[in-house]
Amino acid sequence: METETCIPSMSIDFKVQELLKEVRLQCSPALTKLVDDTVSAIKSAVDQIPEHLQVTADWAPGFVRDVGADKAEFKFKKPTSIEIGGSYSIGCVAKPDVNVDLLLRLPKECFHEKDYLNYRYHAKRCLYLCVIKKYLKSSSSIQKVEWSTLQNEARKPVLVVYPAANLDEVPGLFIRIIPTATSLFDPSKLNEKRNNVRALNTGDVPQPTPIYNCSILEDMYLEENSKFVMNFFSGWKELGEALILLKVWARLRSSIYVHDCLNGFLISIIVSYLVAKNKINRDMMPMGIFRATLKFIETHPLWKHRLYFPTIDQNTSSKGNEQLNSSTRFNLVFRISGVAYPELQDEVASTLKCLEKCRDGGFEEIFATKIDNAxxxxxxxxxxxxxxxxxxxxxxxxxxxxxxxxxxxxxxxxxxxxxxxxxxxxxxxxxxxxxxxxxxxxxxxxxxxxxxxxxxxxxxxxxxxVDIGPNAEKKDEALMFRKFWGEKAELRRFQDGKIAESTVxxxxxxxxxxxxxxxxxxxxxxxxxxxxxxxxxxxxQLDFSLLHDGKDLVSHSGKLLRTFEELSKRLRSIEDVPLKISSVQPLDSAFRYTSVFPPEPHPVANKKVDVARLHNLTPFCVQSLEVMIQLEGSGNWPMDDVLIERTKSVFLLKICESLQDNWGMTCTASEKDVDVLMDGYAFRLRMLHERGLSLVNKEIGRDQMKRVSAADKMLFVRSQHASMVNGLQFRYPIFGLVVRLAKRWLASHLFSACLAEEAAELLVAYLFLKPLPFDVPCSRITGFLRFLRLLAEHDWTFSPLIVDINGDLSQNDEKEIDDNFMQSRKAYKENTQIESKAMFLATAYDKSSEAWTRCSPNPLELKRLVAYARSSANLLTKIILQNQTDPHGWECLFRTPLNLYDAVILLHGDRLPYPKRLLFTSELDQGGHVAHGSASSSFHPFLLPADMKGSLEQLKTKLMVNFDPLRCFVGDVEAKFSNRLKLWYDSLGGDAIGLTWERSKKREREEEEADGKHAVDLLRNVGELGKGFVRDVYLVKAPRLSI
Amino acid sequence: MKKKTSKEKANAVGVAEDVEMVENLVATKQEKKKDKLSKKKKRKGKEKNASAGTVAKLVDENDEVHVQEKFRKDRKKKSKGQLVKKSKAAQEDEVYEIPSGDEDCSKGMKKWLTDYHQCRPGLKVLQQRIDEFITAYEEKLEQERREKEARLTEGGWVLVEHHKGRKKTTDSESGTTIGSVSQAAVEDKLAKKKSKEVSDFYRFQKREAQRNELLTLQSKFEQDKKRIQQMRAARKFRPY
CATH class of the missing domain: 3.30.70.3020 (Alpha-Beta Plaits)
Incomplete structure (x- = not known):
């Protein structure tokens, strides 16, 4: 058992090594040469600056004015030293941001003793850079020089120098020139209780300026700290690797890798500090150092306790240290603000949790998942x-x-x-x-x-x-509350008799x-x-996609559930059928709040109908909702599958008759389906034969499985899924909404045939059950974005997605799932024709992903799905984060590009059963127009005045339950052309169908298609199958002939 | 799709895989309108791109959009080249008119409507049909059985059939009487039964088990290695 647990950690070390290989910048001779050349170019440019050049505020008047410096004049002197510092000097540059820090020590001669006052230092520092910039521009080996700032601190600008030569291995390399102020001022003047900006005072009492002081101190100790860090990192490979890991980790989390929290240099300082404190020793592996550093950040409140380098290391950097007494030590982490620290702590805690709990040691969650703000x-x-x-x-x-x-x-x-x-x-x-x-x-x-x-x-x-504020009796607090909320505050009396200020x-x-x-x-x-x-x-912004005629249909769900309760009561009380009904269970997604469009109560599907009050846009069709019933046990059932299904039908018909006779309900039935109309809803009854049930529980692969008919098995799995997801929906109120957005997105991009509704529900469920490294999503847009990312980034080829809805999968279960997964992958490798389960979704009720993803999506479909998801996720991230108020951006998430299909069929939007669900009317401006069809007059999505004239019974029979021309059309086309065409469609009410040529039987078709016209004929035939429904057929790309 | 891409790959830039191609087309779609307006501009940009050399070097986001624009342009051009031919063909015999088919019950909307109504003849009729079907089906089964019997007796043989005997009351696997014990209890019992078995009694069994474990570990190690190779190919180790 011990070896078992070893495997995941081994595999994370494996992956970490790979990651390091990829991310760590290798110092190739070419790179070293480029950097050295550029640095010497900078040095020689600086050498050209004439000594004693008089520098005045005119070099950067705007800056000097805005920082409020009172004097800024000096005679230019050459910098005392120019040296490479930062991550490049310790060989710990992490790609892709490759930059080299050049520390330029400002000469003491240019500054006065008291220049730490009133921003004089900052002004001179900037002017000094202005001079350098001017001379750098004329250098031929420098492409351009730009301004930037040190950690987003505008009063401390730095120069960014791009070398003229480009190196393929490090695109976008630049050098930052950072001025340092080593021993320019007396550090004791800069302790945090002193005021150094005279403008800051309250009634002539000067206020301390700790942040300003730190800003100068940082420059004064920059070189020293840099050396200190360098000392530890030189010749210690593991430490450097750990630093890179920490950088990768932090960069992926944009909420903590910002100016008021972590940055690369700070991380290296924290690591060095831990080494100095003997918290990290030479025996540790990179991952061990990584973990130790995180543990330290989590437990040591950096922001409150601050971080000072211990003074023990006098031998390493002894020069400036004598002046350091406890009051003037420089707080290394002064940038970490009180607001940012708890957030940092939280991120660290969740990372540590990932290390413990996630599959494969959490590599994906820690080092490969982008936790950006969106x-x-x-x-x-x-x-x-x-x-x-x-x-x-x-x-x-x-x-x-x-x-x-x-x-x-x-x-x-x-x-x-x-x-x-x-x-x-x-x-x-x-x-x-x-x-x-x-x-x-x-x-x-x-x-x-x-x-x-x-x-x-x-x-x-x-x-x-309602937000309840302070009690009315507490006058002061109440006043504050009123002042804060203004007209929004109101005095309210609550149920418990309390009278309090509140906002509603x-x-x-x-x-x-x-x-x-x-x-x-x-x-x-x-x-x-x-x-x-x-x-x-x-x-x-995404709500529009779920609206039907301007409102969200989920608001009717209460009525739907009540009606269902009533129906199940009536069913269970039926006496005049040989076997009693023992249970009634909902199957349809509308019952669990995850249907994009749960049905509206239909005015005609009622016992009593007021024909006069029917409005003009009463739909002609009623959506049916599947309900599963079970009968009490009996030994008299036939053994033959065909006969079992027929017997079920007979029972269902008997039940219908009973409902009709006893309750006056309307029923309509075909050989396959039995629908019952009640209070505006249509329920489709399915029957589960109990004999199969006891067998289905047993392990798959045994002989007995074969005895359970496919229909019963499917019904059983669906009922299991329905009840589990329903439970989940109650635990996470936002779950249903995210599922609906996900389903709408899938359908809008014509993936209705690729991914089953239930599979989409499981994918979203996964986000809620295994949110790490995030928190559980609490808004629809965040949830939707994470759904897209999951689809795009999960490693579908190599790992199963285990959705443990009730948290009841044991380790053995997981092992079983893994084995099933390996088996299916192996089978696929041996024979690619075999059903593949490209997307392996395992649940407690379905450990080998048989239920929803057995046949679709196939690997090609999945590839397309992933590509679309990635593209949509990127677009959505961009819209959330960047300043763009264009509403079209949001719509684009649901608007699918039709030019990516080989042919496109557009349908008559007003012949769809629910035209209002159409998001956008599709048009195509490219491709050859092959055929045009006129709309049928025999079907209309809304009841016409003529329809309403007849008697109520007639009207009811006209009503079509679950009639969907799209499904009929797709069925007809697939029956005839499935070997040549693949259909992509939107079952939620889109008006476009994408077609792609099937390639599998290319050889056979070759001769047939020698004439390119064949494709046109084929498409016309397809169009013929949809007479009265198909509007236009376009040919975008003819099938290619093999060359 | 793949094929098309491979050709494009050769022709156009040789950067994008077909996945990447699909990618961002959703995004670029939104710029379509703008594109039309700034076609000239884009052409310029395109030329610039071309002169700048390989597009693969461009990593910056803005440039990426450019790449796609250019890419799409190429696509468009390509497909247009093909389309011209196609639309010529289409022009020759013009856009085919599909009739609304309101009279024709064999295809299309009318057919689906008739189908819908035809398979709902009412409960009584349906009931009757099913009854008829069941009788016919049972008769057919009986017939088949009899024919089989007859075929065998034809050659002078007498079929001696094993009589099925009494109705089965015990489950073949667990040996319990059906319905006498609850399912849960049976499973419980079975589980207990299993736990009594001693798995590795002999030393050689133990050794074998150990060896097997080692082998699985080894294979898992190999698998991990392979997987990491594939992950590297998929750029999984580049967190940027």
Whole structure:
């Protein structure tokens, strides 16, 4: 057993080695040469600068004005030293961001002793860079020089130098010139209690400027820290590897790899600190160091306790250390803010959980899953603050920069307003943009939108309608509350007799997800006077796809369930059928809230119908809902499969008669289906024969399985699935909605035939059951995005997707599933003709993925599915994160490109049974128009006035239960042409069918198709099969002939 | 699809796999309108791209869009080249008109409607049909049995058939009387029964088991290696 548990960890080490090979930048001679050449080019450019050049504020007037420096003049001197530092110097560059940090020590002669005051240092630092930039531009081995900032800190610009030569192995390589201020000032003047910006005072009492001081201290100790790090990393391979792993890990998590949390240098400092503290020793493997570092971050509140290098290492860097006493030590992690740390802690905790719990040691979750803001946060907002002067009304830089202060303001405001609705609120404002130019000042840094991400604590809390504030008797608190909420606050008396201030967000059941958006908008408008058009919220943009005639049909579900209860009561009380009905179970997805369009109660499918009140758009068709019934046991059933099915039909007919006689219900039946109309709904009865049931439980592969008829087995599996998913739906209120979006997406891209409805439900269920490395999704858009990513990124070829709905799969079960999976893959490898289960979905009731994905999707279909999912996921991420208010972007998620099929059939939209479900009318502007058909006049989706004239009985017989011309058409075409064509269609009401040529029997067809016209004829024949339904047939690409 | 791609691969840029090709077409679709407006611009961009050399080098996102645009252009051109021929053919005999088929019951909408109504003749009729079917089916079975018997007796042989005997009351596997014990109890009992068996009694069995385990471990190791190779091919180790 021990060896068993060893395997996963071995395989993660395996993968980690591979990852390192891929990610770590190998220092090839060419690269070294390029870097060295560029560095010497920079050095020689700097050498050309004339000594004693008089530098004044005119070099960057905007910057000097905006930071508020009172003096900034010096005579240029050459830098004391120019050295390579950072990750390149320790050989720990992680691709794809390859950059080399060049530390440039500012000469002491250019600065006065007191230049740490009033931003003089910052101004001079910037001017110094301006001079260098001017001379770099003339160098021939440098392509361009740009401005950037150090960790998004605008008052500390850096230069980014792109070498003229390009190296294929490291595209986009650049060198950052970072000035350092080693021993320029007396560190004791910069301790955190001192004021060094005189403009900052309250009534002549100067306020301390800790952040400003740290900003200078950072520059002063940059070189020293860099050396300190270098000391540990040189000649210690595992430590370097662990650092790269940590970097990869952090970069994948955009909420913690930002300016107020982690960055690459900081991580290397933390690791070095742990080495210095003997928390990491030389025996450890990279993964061990990785884990130890995370453990440290989790338990040591960096932000509160701070991090100082221990002073024991005097021998390593002794020069400047004498001046260091405890009050002036520099807090290495000063950038990590109080808001960011809990979030970091949470990410670390979930990573550690992944290491323990996930398959294969969590490699996928930790090192291969992108946790960007779009997928992580349930609600995303973007505030457009371009040109908003309020941001810097007090000045751009005092102790902190105005943008950081604004971030903090927004965070505090939302935190107070949302209180326990939100688990985390993250406000991030990236200010640097591509052609940033410090000379023009800092006002343009507002251009990028500010991002707000909200992680909801639970759906119930987020959907809460009433927030109860302080008791009315507590005057002060009540006053504060009123001041905060303004006209939104109202005094209310609650059921328990309490009278309290409160806010009420009146909202219908279906639109509760908008409450949070309304609160955020209200607060931002009230307190920061932002207008609605500047607040972009990502909340409800996908809702359009689920609406039917402007409303969400799920609101009828209550009535549907009540009707079903009544029906099952009536069924179970039937006496005049030989065997009693023992159980009635729902099968249709409408009963578990996962149907995209659950049926509306149909006015005609009732016992009593008021014909006069039927409106004009009464549909002609009724959707049927499948219901499974079981009879009490009997020994008199036949043994023959055919006879069993017939006997079932006889029973069902008897049941119908009974319902008709006793309750006056309308029933309609064909040889296959029996439908009962009741209170506006049509229920289709299916019968499970109990003999099969006891056998189906037993292991698959035994002889007895063969005795269970396919129909019974399918029914049993479906009923199991229905009850499990129904349970899940109650545990996660948002589950149903995400499933519906997923199903709508699948159908819109014509995948209805590829992925069964139930399979889609299982995929979404997986997101909720195994959310790691995320939290359980609490909003529809996040859930939908993760569904797309799961589809796109899961390793379908090599791993089964195990959906453990009730958490009852034991280790043995999982092993059994793995074995089944290996078997099916092996069988496929040996014979590719065999049914393949390209998507292996295992559940407690179906451990070998027999139920939903046995035949479809096949590998080719899956490939297409994955490609579409990836494309849609990328588009969705882009829309959520980038400033784009175009509503078409959202629609594009559901609009499928028709030029990717070989031929396309467009249908008459007004001959679809439910024309209102059509999202977009399809048109095709390319391809050859092969045929055009006119619409049939014998079918109309809505009841015509002429139909309503007859008697009620006649009207009822006219009503068509579950009639779907699309299904009929697809059936007819497949019956005739399945060896030549493959159909892609939308069963939820799309008006386009995509066709692709089947390639399997190419050889045989070769002669037939020598004439290209054959394809046209074939398509016309297909069109003929859909007389009265097909509008147009287009040929996009003729089948290729083998060359 | 694959075939088409392979050709394009050779012709166009040689960058995109067919998956990648499908990718972002959803996205580019939205730019369609814009595209039309800025066709000229795009052409310029395209030329630039071409002169810049291989497109494979471009990694930047903006450039990627370019690549796709260019790619799509090529696609369009290609398909147009083909289409011209096609549409010529279509023009020659013009767009074929499919009649609405309201009189014709053999195909299309009318057929589906008639089918729908025909298979719902009413409960009584249906009942009768099923009864008839069952009688006919049973008769057929009986007939087959009799024929078989007759065939065998023809040659002067007498068929001696094993009489099925009493109705089965015991389950063949567990040996319990059907219906006498609940399913759960049976399973319980079976499980207990199994646990009593000693699996590895002899030393050689133990050794064999150990060896087997080692072999499976080895094969798993091999598999892991293979899998990692394939994952590398699929760029799974590039978290960017």
């Amino acid at each position: 997928a992580k946060y349930d609600y995303c907002f973007r505030l457009n603050l371009k040109g908003n002067r309020d941001v810097y009304s007090l000045g751009f830089c005092l102790d902190d920069e105005c943008w950081r202060v604004y971030e903090q303001d927004v965070h505090n405001l939302l935190n107070q307003g949302l209180n326990d609705r939100a688990k985390f609120i993250r406000v991030i404002w990236r200010n640097t943009y591509s052609d940033f130019n410090v000379e023009n000042g800092l006002s343009a840094l507002n251009n990028e939108p500010l991002f707000v991400g909200i992680l909801v604590s639970s759906v119930e809390k987020a959907f809460r309608v 967000w009146e909202s219908e059941q279906g639109s509760r997800h908008l409450i949070l958006k309304r609160i955020v908008e209200f607060l931002l408008e009230r307190h920061l006077s932002l207008s609605k058009k500047d607040i972009v919220s990502v909340v409800d």
